[in-house]
Amino acid sequence: MALRRRIAALAAGVLAAPLVVVALPTAPAFAHGYVSSPPSRQAQCAKGTVPCGSIKYEPQSVEGPKGLRTCHGGNAGFAELNNDSKGWKVTNVGRSVTFNWVFTARHRTANYEYYVGGQRVGYVDGKMQQPPSTVSHTVNLGNVSGKQKVLAIWNIGDTSNAFYACIDVNVS
Template identity: 40%
Template structure:
C-alpha cells in the first residue's frame, strides 16, 4: 500500500513539474501566436510540403519562425533574418546556391500574400519587404540587400486577425530572382514572426 501511495505522489509531483515548466516556456516565448506564409510559398512552408529537403526541424513547425520584433532597426541580426536568429532553423538562412524552390510572379502586378495563422494574436502590423536590384543572391540575407521601405504595410492596432489572412500588394518592377521578407509584428509580446519567400520576377 505504501509503495502505491508513494508512486502516486511521485507521479503527481512529476506532472506538476512538467506543467509548471510548460507554463514558464509559453509565458517566456509568447508561444500562443504562430503563422507562416502560403502565398508566396515561404521557405518554411516549402519544407513542410517536402518540396525542399534537408530542412531540419522547420519542416514540422513552419509557424515557429519567431524572433525579437522591431525590424528594421531591431529584430534578428543580419544573415539570420530568415531563421529569426533561431539556431534550429538556420537552414532557412542558407541561400543554397539558388536551389530553393521559387514562386513565379509578374513584375508590377497585384498580388495576394496569404498567411496561415495556427494561433492568432493581438497584432501591430504586417509588413512586406523585397530585395533591391543587384542584391547578392549567393549571400545570406541582410538589411543592406533589402529595400527597407516596405512595399506595403497593414496596421492592425492591436486587433486579432483571423486564422487565414490575405493582403493585397503591388509587386515592384523587378526582374529575375528576388526575396520577399514578410514580418508579422505581435502587439502584446516582444516578438514578431518572419518568413522568407524566393521569387522569380517575369
C-alpha cells in the same frame, strides 16, 4: 461525523482548486503563423519540397525579436532558412502579389511588413486586432524584376516578437 468530513474535504478541494491551476506550469506555445502561399521557405520545408531540419515540423514557429531582417528570425535552429542556395522553389508572380498567412495562434497584430532587397515594399496596419485563422495581403513589389526574395514580417502587438517568412519569387 462522516458527512462532516466529506463536506470539509469537498470545501478544501473547492478552495484549493484555483491555487493548483495557477501553480501549474503552462505549456509553451509552439504554434503561431507563416506565409503559406506563395509558399514560404518554411512552407516548402513542411511539405517536403525542400529537405530541411526541424522547421519541417514547425513552419509556424519562425519567431524572433522585432526589427530583424533575416529569414530565420534569429533562431539558430532554423538558420537553414537563410541559405539562398538550398534549392528553394521559386514562384512566378507579377508585380502585384497576394501573400496568404496561416495562423495557428492568433496574436493581436501591430502590423505586417514586406521587404525586397532591404527596401520595404508593403505595410499593413493590424490595428492591434486578433486576426482570423487566415489573412491575405496584396502587395505591389515595385519596379523589381527577376528572381527576388521577399521577407514577410508579422509584428505581434502583445509581445516583443515578430514572425518571419521568406518567399522566393520570379517577378515578370
